[in-house]
Structures are given as C-alpha cells and as structure tokens.
Amino acid sequence: MLGKPTTAGKIGQIVVALLIVAPIVWMFGLSLKPPGEPFANPANLWPNSPTFGNYASAVRPEFRTYFLNSSILSIVTVLVSVTLGLVGAYGLLHTKIRARLLLISALVAAQMVPAASIIIPLFTATKDLGLLDTRAALIGAYIALTLPVATVMQYTFLRRLPTEVFEAARVDGASTGRVLVSIVLPLSVPALIATSVWLTVVVWQEFLFALSFTTSPNMRTLPVGLNDFIGQYGIRYGELMATSIVMSVPVIGLFLLLQRYFVQGITAGAVKG
Amino acid sequence: MTAPAHTRSEPGRQPSPSRRVPNLGWTFLIPALIGVVALVYAPLAFTVVQSMKGPAGGFGGGEIFLGLDNYQQMLDDGTLTMLLKNSILWTVGVVLGQNLLGFACALLMNARWLGSGLLRAVLVLPWVLPGIVAALLWKFMYDPQLGLIGSVLQRGFGVDPNQVQFLASPSIALIAVIVAAIWKGFPFSFLIYLAALQTVDRDLIEAAVVDGGGRWTILRQVILPALKPVISLTVLLTSIFTFNYFDLIWVTTQGGPLDATHIFPTYIFQVGFGQFNFELAAAYGVVAFLLLTLLLIPYLRQVRREELTH
Numbered sequence: 001m002l003g004k005p006t007t008a009g010k011i012g013q014i015v016v017a018l019l020i021v022a023p024i025v026w027m028f029g030l031s032l033k034p035p036g037e038p039f040a041n042p043a044n045l046w047p048n049s050p051t052f053g054n055y056a057s058a059v060r061p062e063f064r065t066y067f068l069n070s071s072i073l074s075i076v077t078v079l080v081s082v083t084l085g086l087v088g089a090y091g092l093l094h095t096k097i098r099a100r101l102l103l104i105s106a107l108v109a110a111q112m113v114p115a116a117s118i119i120i121p122l123f124t125a126t127k128d129l130g131l132l133d134t135r136a137a138l139i140g141a142y143i144a145l146t147l148p149v150a151t152v153m154q155y156t157f158l159r160r161l162p163t164e165v166f167e168a169a170r171v172d173g174a175s176t177g178r179v180l181v182s183i184v185l186p187l188s189v190p191a192l193i194a195t196s197v198w199l200t201v202v203v204w205q206e207f208l209f210a211l212s213f214t215t216s217p218n219m220r221t222l223p224v225g226l227n228d229f230i231g232q233y234g235i236r237y238g239e240l241m242a243t244s245i246v247m248s249v250p251v252i253g254l255f256l257l258l259q260r261y262f263v264q265g266i267t268a269g270a271v272k273g
Numbered sequence: 274m275t276a277p278a279h280t281r282s283e284p285g286r287q288p289s290p291s292r293r294v295p296n297l298g299w300t301f302l303i304p305a306l307i308g309v310v311a312l313v314y315a316p317l318a319f320t321v322v323q324s325m326k327g328p329a330g331g332f333g334g335g336e337i338f339l340g341l342d343n344y345q346q347m348l349d350d351g352t353l354t355m356l357l358k359n360s361i362l363w364t365v366g367v368v369l370g371q372n373l374l375g376f377a378c379a380l381l382m383n384a385r386w387l388g389s390g391l392l393r394a395v396l397v398l399p400w401v402l403p404g405i406v407a408a409l410l411w412k413f414m415y416d417p418q419l420g421l422i423g424s425v426l427q428r429g430f431g432v433d434p435n436q437v438q439f440l441a442s443p444s445i446a447l448i449a450v451i452v453a454a455i456w457k458g459f460p461f462s463f464l465i466y467l468a469a470l471q472t473v474d475r476d477l478i479e480a481a482v483v484d485g486g487g488r489w490t491i492l493r494q495v496i497l498p499a500l501k502p503v504i505s506l507t508v509l510l511t512s513i514f515t516f517n518y519f520d521l522i523w524v525t526t527q528g529g530p531l532d533a534t535h536i537f538p539t540y541i542f543q544v545g546f547g548q549f550n551f552e553l554a555a556a557y558g559v560v561a562f563l564l565l566t567l568l569l570i571p572y573l574r575q576v577r578r579e580e581l582t583h
Contacts, residue, residue: 005384005385005386010386010388013392014388016396017392023411023421024399024402027413043420045421087304087305088301088304091299091301091303091305092298092302093298094298094301101581104577105573105576105577106309106314108572108573108576109569110313112565113317113565114562115517115519116519116537116538116541117320117541117561117565118316118317118558119541119545120319120320120323120551120554120555121319121323121555122316123545123551124551125316143308144313144316147305147312148313151309159583176301204403205520207404207519207520207523208538208542211546222405223403223404226405227409227524237413240409244406244409245406247403248403251401252398255401
C-alpha cells in the first residue's frame with residue numbers, strides 16, 4: 001500500500017494495468033488488420049497478419065481538413081481563453097475577499113453549467129448572425145466552454161506564488177500592469193502550459209457543439225468527422241480504428257510530455273499544496 | 274460564519290496592499306467577465322425565456338408564448354420521470370464505480386518501483402483518449418459477434434454472446450454504458466487520489482503500524498480520514514461531469530433502446546436538433562440546470578471553504 005511493493009504487489013499492479021489497457025490494445029490490433037482478413041468470431045486480441053496499410057488510408061483528404069479545423073479551433077480558443085483567463089486570474093488576486101468569493105463562485109458555476117442548457121440560445125444567435133457552419137461560431141462556443149476553467153485554473157496557480165514577489169515589486173514602484181508582465185508572466189509558465197494542455201484536450205474532443213453547429217464537410221472537426229465515418233464506410237473497421245488512433249496521438253502525446261504540469265493543474269483545486 | 278473566516282484570512286495573505294497603488298483588479302477582470310456573462314450567463318437566461326415559448330406553426334416560423342406548457346408536457350408524457358430515473362442511475366453508477374476503482378488503483382499504484390511510471394501512464398490512457406474514440410471503441414467492444422467482451426464471455430464462460438445484446442437490450446444497455454464510462458473516467462479520480470495519498474502524514478501510518486494495525490486498520494483510521502475532503506470534492510466534481518456527459522451515450526446508443534439510456538444532454542440534443550423543437554429542448558435545458566444546482570451548491574460551498582482557508 002505504501003513504500004516499496006512486494007512481488008505480489010508488483011504483479012497486482014501489472015495485471016490491473018493490462019486489464020485496463022486491453023481495450024486499447026485490441027483497438028490498435030484492429031487498426032492493423034488487413035482489410036481482407038475476416039473477423040475472427042469470437043474476436044482475437046491481435047490480427048493474424050498485421051499491416052500498417054490502414055494508416056495510409058486513414059489520412060485521406062477529408063481527414064486532413066478535419067485535422068486542420070480541429071487544430072485551428074484549438075489554437076485560437078487556447079490563445080483567447082488562456083490570455084483572458086490569466087489577466088482575469090491576476091485581477092482576481094487583487095479583489096477583496098468577499099468580491100473574490102462571489103466571482104470565483106460565478107466562474108466555477110459557469111464552468112459547470114451543462115453545455116446542453118446553453119446550446120439552444122447559442123445556436124439561435126449563431127443562426128441569426130448568419131454564422132452557422134463557420135469556425136467563428138465554434139470558436140465562440142469553445143470560449144464559452146473554456147474561459148471559466150482557464151481563469152479558475154490559472155488563479156489557483158497564481159494564488160500559490162509567494163506574496164513577497166508582488167510586494168517587493170510594488171515597493172519599487174511598479175504598476176499593477178507592470179508586475180503582471182515582468183513578474184507574474186514569467187512565473188506563470190507552468191500554469192500557462194497546464195491550462196493550455198487542458199483546454200486543447202477539451203477542444204480537440206468536443207463533440208456536442210461541433211455536431212450541432214457544422215453541416216458542411218469543410219467545417220467538420222475530427223470528432224464529428226470520425227462519427228460520420230461510421231455511417232459512410234460501413235464495415236471498414238480497420239480504417240476507422242486507424243483514424244481514431246491518429247486522432248488520439250496528439251492529445252496522448254501532449255499529456256505524456258507535460259504530465260507533471262498537467263497533474264499539478266488538475267489537482268491544484270482538489271488537493272492543497 | 275463568514276465574518277470570522279474573513280478576518281482570519283486577511284493578514285499578510287493577499288498581495289493587495291492597495292494603499293500605495295490604486296486597485297486595478299477589476300480592470301483586469303473585465304474582459305474575462307464580459308466573456309463569461311455574454312457566452313454563458315446570457316444564454317442561460319435566454320434558455321429560460323425560450324422555454325416558455327413554442328413554435329408558432331405554419332411556414333413563417335416564429336414563436337408564440339406558451340407559459341409553462343412545455344414543462345406541463347414533459348410531466349404529462351412521462352419523459353421527465355424517465356430522464357430523472359436514468360440520470361440518477363447513470364450518475365450514481367458511474368460516480369461510485371469510477372471513484373471506487375480510482376481509489377483502489379491509487380492504493381495499489383502508490384508503492385513505487387522501477388515500473389511505476391510506465392504503469393501509471395498506462396492507467397491514465399483511457400482518460401486521455403478522446404471521448405469520441407472511447408465511445409467508438411466501446412461500441413465495438415459490445416458488438417455481440419465482433420466485440421472483445423462477447424469473445425471473453427464465449428471463451429471463458431461458454432456463453433453465447435448473441436444471447437447478450439449489450440447495447441440493444443433495454444435492461445442491459447444502461448449498465449453497459451455505465452461500465453464504459455467508468456473505464457473512461459476512473460483515471461481522473463485515480464490521479465487525484467494518488468496525489469492526495471502523497472500528502473498523508475507518514476508518521477501517523479508508522480504509529481498505526483507500531484500499534485499493530487493491519488492494512489485495513491491503516492486504511493480506515495489514517496488514510497480515509499485524511500483523504501475525506503479530497504474524496505468528497507472529487508465525488509462532487511465527477512458527479513457534475515457525469516451528469517453533463519454526452520458523447521459516450523450518443524455514439525453508443527443515441528439514448529436507446531426505447532429511451533433506456535437517455536439522459537438530459539442526449540435528450541436535449543434529440544429534441545432540439547432531431548425534432549427541431551428548440552423551445553421544448555430549452556425547457557429540458559432549464560430542468561437540467563436546476564438539477565445540476567443540487568450538485569453545484571455543495572461544490573461551491575467546498576470551493577468557498579477552500580478559498581477561505583487557503
């Protein structure tokens with residue numbers, strides 16, 4: 001339970017990890033199945049003659065479009081929400097405790113509002129503005145989804161910075177804005193990274209808004225494109241699984257690379273540092 | 274209750290000795306606040322307004338005022354009861370499952386050795402997998418002929434998988450999607466509990482060991498009390514996420530069979546974008562938000578407390 005594991009403990013850890021990862025291994029196996037190889041019934045964990053052929057067809061032109069759309073949406077949303085969020089979080093630090101509690105509650109509540117409870121007016125407004133089926137509409141929706149969490153997450157980071165940092169600069173006569181740019185910003189790099197990763201993961205897999213707000217293939221994002229794929233291509237499961245894996249790799253990679261920051265960010269609110 | 278906490282948290286804590294420099298906090302907050310009000314709170318208010326209307330009918334479109342008719346309708350035709358029942362079973366099932374599994378895995382994985390880093394990364398994979406990919410994966414996992422679960426049942430237990438239509442049987446489908454959601458969501462709880470376990474006072478554990486306490490005693494008397502605040506926060510947080518879940522259910526069952534797996538988000542999507550009854554969908558949106566506040570209020574109370582004692 002604590003300290004060094006016994007041999008039994010190690011075996012337990014490995015067995016649990018294998019059970020958890022089995023569906024993903026199976027998915028990877030399906031992605032390597034040649035289109036001609038019939039499905040085993042009952043299913044096997046691994047194909048007889050694995051091939052990477054499905055991956056070549058997984059990067060068809062339409063998926064390049066979806067990939068591009070998802071990337072643009074992620075980048076723009078992250079830039080806007082992380083910037084506004086950091087500035088807002090810095091502002092929160094300077095409010096009096098009563099106002100701050102109220103503001104944090106309002107932000108956390110906004111973060112938790114079911115997307116399905118605000119989607120109808122957002123859709124109607126988008127339609128009235130003639131923005132249906134555009135990236136701009138999805139960017140608006142994604143800022144709605146991410147700005148509250150971007151602010152709260154970065155606030156929990158800023159709150160941990162030693163107060164002497166601010167006060168020393170203040171005594172030297174630096175303005176509030178100056179302190180933000182030359183002192184807070186450099187210290188916030190881990191917060192910026194963690195928040196950006198989190199928001200990228202959210203936007204990259206967002207499904208409800210992308211499904212409702214886009215209609216043309218040119219505007220579809222990866223999750224919706226993948227979902228359309230099931231209907232269009234019938235039983236080409238190998239290709240479907242290969243596409244799924246191609247889509248998952250960027251977020252899994254980001255996570256594994258930045259795991260340390262990420263875990264800090266997620267647990268910042270729940271575990272006291 | 275607020276007043277003493279207020280004075281307690283003041284001295285030296287805040288970087289805002291605003292006597293020398295004017296307090297610019299609000300200026301910095303304005304862009305974020307405008308964004309949140311315009312994109313979240315205003316739409317929420319419009320949802321309430323729209324829920325009291327209905328389509329005017331005819332070709333011109335437009336809306337007429339209906340008062341509470343939409344709410345009356347969901348009460349009368351039984352959909353509200355259906356959605357409440359499904360949402361409670363779904364949320365309780367997923368939250369219990371993912372937190373128990375996450376906690377058990379955190380205890381198991383807490384012991385460090387050479388393989389720990391890799392094994393922990395492997396455990397986190399389901400959570401990092403995009404929701405749509407996990408949903409597709411489980412749709413195939415449950416396929417009676419081609420799926421891995423049918424295969425395990427057939428090979429291990431001699432069960433004919435065609436007898437178990439996981440996603441097509443109204444009595445099993447909800448359990449099937451709950452299992453998939455637990456698999457997808459447990460690493461979140463796991464990560465939080467694993468981080469929290471590092472903060473447990475080792476001296477207390479040593480003391481319990483000296484007193485002859487076994488693992489069970491240590492768990493009950495030291496670890497659980499120390500982790501209680503983290504557990505309740507995580508349970509609330511995962512309840513909120515689960516209540517709001519859309520992708521997994523929509524992709525695997527679309528709320529079927531016979532509405533057996535419909536929860537608020539999937540039903541709202543179906544009514545709004547399948548039947549184009551935006552007003553009725555808005556009414557369900559209002560109910561969903563009201564129900565969510567039951568979870569939100571205790572969560573906000575915890576957030577407040579954490580902020581005051583920080």
